[in-house]
Amino acid sequence: MxxxxxxxxxxxxxxxxxxxxxxxxxxxxxxxxxxxxxxxxxxxxxxxxxxxxxxxxxxxxxxxxxxxxxxxxxxxxxxxxxxxxSWIDPVKSYKLSAGYAQGGGMWASGKHSGQDFAVPLGTDVMAAHGGTVVKTGGNGAGDGPAYGNAVVIKHGNGTYSQYAHLSRVDVHVGQSVTTGQHIAKSGNTGNSSGPHLHFEIRTTPNYGSAVNPVSFLHSKGVHV
Known part of the structure; x- marks a missing residue:
């Protein structure tokens, strides 16, 4: 065991x-x-x-x-x-031709009512300042046939700008525009001896209220 x-x-x-x-x-x-x-x-x-x-x-x-x-x-x-x-020149690459108050037989009053900018036909025309379009069309937009096709813009404070001898108008009455906006093409319409833009600064929208546009632009810092 x-x-x-x-x-x-x-x-x-x-x-x-x-x-x-x-x-x-x-x-x-x-x-x-x-x-x-x-x-x-x-x-x-x-x-x-x-x-x-x-x-x-x-x-x-x-x-x-x-x-x-x-x-x-x-x-x-x-x-x-x-x-x-701001304000700007209404066209670029221009030469100044007839000036404000210059005498001559081509103007109804005997004195030039604006500043001419010599530019090629069809040059872009721009609003010199923002505002509202108040006049457009042929016959100087109502200011007379000497202006040809024209545009007038109201800028406020009793200031208006006018653009004349245009070959084409690209804005309409009542339209708001900004500074530098394209509004037309330069031309040779109306009483014109060659392609250029006739530019005015006015105190009303109508003919007869123009002031020296170059002096006005200078006061706004634009060296024409």
């Missing part, structure tokens, strides 16, 4: 060792699993911090973009207001 009893002890010891090894393996697996779970939780916990930083950077960029857009809009408004307040 003692021999049989002795023969069972080594087997029991082997089983115990195996159980110990299995238990140790399970413990290690559990530890590794816990470590992996901790690492995952740590990574997930870091995401909100990274996301917040990204959102903050994006908000800063958007604020800067909004500020830049606001500044650009303010500059554009300032430029538009400055343009609206």
């Amino acid at each position: 003692s021999k049989r009893t002795m023969s069972h002890r080594p087997t029991t010891s082997i089983f115990r060792k195996r159980a110990a090894v299995v238990a140790a393996g399970l413990g290690m697996t559990a530890a590794l699993g816990a470590g992996a779970a901790f690492a995952a939780d740590s990574a997930q916990g870091a995401l909100p911090g990274v996301s917040a930083s990204s959102v903050e950077a994006q908000a800063t960029a958007q604020a800067k973009a909004a500020a830049s857009a606001k500044e650009a809009a303010a500059k554009a408004k300032e430029a538009a207001e400055k343009k609206a307040a």
Whole structure:
């Protein structure tokens, strides 16, 4: 009996060792699993911090973009207001010909009522200042056939500008125009000895109220 009893002890010891090894393996697996779970939780916990930083950077960029857009809009408004307040020459690349109050037989009053700008036929004619078109058409827009096709613009404060001898009129009565806006093409209509623009500054929309246009433009900072 003692021999049989002795023969069972080594087997029991082997089983115990195996159980110990299995238990140790399970413990290690559990530890590794816990470590992996901790690492995952740590990574997930870091995401909100990274996301917040990204959102903050994006908000800063958007604020800067909004500020830049606001500044650009303010500059554009300032430029538009400055343009609206300014006066310009009615044509570009010109030569001055007959001047204001110059004598001659070509004018009904014996004295020239405006300033002539010698330019090629079909040159763009621009509004010298913003305003409202009050007269257009042939026969000097009602001021007489000597003017040919003409346009008169009201600018406020008792000031009007007139453009005559036009080959084509591109605005209509009641139309609002801005400084520098195209209104017509230069021509040689009416009592004209060659292609040019006849330009007047008036105190009314009608013939007989003209003032020296060059002096007027000089007072507005335009060097004719």
